[in-house]
Amino acid sequence: MVIETIIGLVAATLTTISFLPQVIKTWKEKSAKGISQFMYILFCSGVLLWLVYGLVIFDLPVIVANAVTLILASTVLYFRIVYH
């Protein structure tokens, strides 16, 4: 595997799983104080479009990374609405 592919894969893994600690923290604390709802509306819309982009160009890594990110970021947005 070429070096840029490895860098890209590690980058995608990090940005994708990064939302998991936020999901766990918000769920445990039952509070989303300090989290910007507008940020997560923009971010989830963007990731949904990345997912559409991945489906249009039929690129599996783009599809998988953005599907997982969308699930995690949407969960934060849901918690932000419910727990605020």
Added chain:
Amino acid sequence: MVIETIIGLVAATLTTISFLPQVIKTWKEKSAKGISQFMYILFCSGVLLWLVYGLVIFDLPVIVANAVTLILASTVLYFRIVYH
């Protein structure tokens, strides 16, 4: 411009600017309560690697989008450390 390029550009713009409302909110409230520091450490590391990836493959949209995202997300991480 083909449809997938437009979708990709809108997606990149949304996920990049999404962190701006969080920067403004945290700066105004002088509090980062509820924000996961570990999320932003993972996310900033991932975006830094995306930036390196963009520089290696020399793709200007990848470089610009991730440079802006890195500045915004690092600012949130800085506020999270300073204001906590």
